[in-house]
Each structure stands twice: as C-alpha cells, then as structure tokens.
Amino acid sequence: MYGAQLKIRSTRFAAIIAEHRELIEAFRANDVERASRAIRIHLEGSFAQMSQQMRMIGLSD
Secondary structure, eight states, X not given: XXXXXXXXXXXXXXXXXXXXXXXXXXXXXXXXXXXXXHHHHHHHHHHHHHHHHHHXXXXXX
16 A cells, blocks of 8 residues: 555565566476465565565654
8 A cells, every 4th residue: 555655675576576586487387385485575665665665764663
C-alpha cells in the first residue's frame, strides 16, 4: 500500500536485481535450499529498506 510512496535507492535497486537473479538461478537448478535462502535475503532487505523509509516519512513509529 505504501510502496508507491517509497523511493528505492540505487544501491538497494541493484541488490533487488541480484536477489531476483539468484532466485531465478535457484529455481532453474531446482535447488530448494538456495531458493529459500534467496527469498529470505530478499525479504530481509526489502523489510529493512521499507521500514527505514516509512520511519523517514512518518508512517511508522
């Protein structure tokens, strides 16, 4: 819901691309553990970025 209001820094954007590529490679390799790790890393990075920005614009405590 708030995602459209949040800007993605170029460093985070580059990380997002790398994370997505890693996930695609894990799927292609049929590697469940690798895919799980890639998803976990991606979600942690996304949560950190969004939480920080939501605090900056006053949407969170």
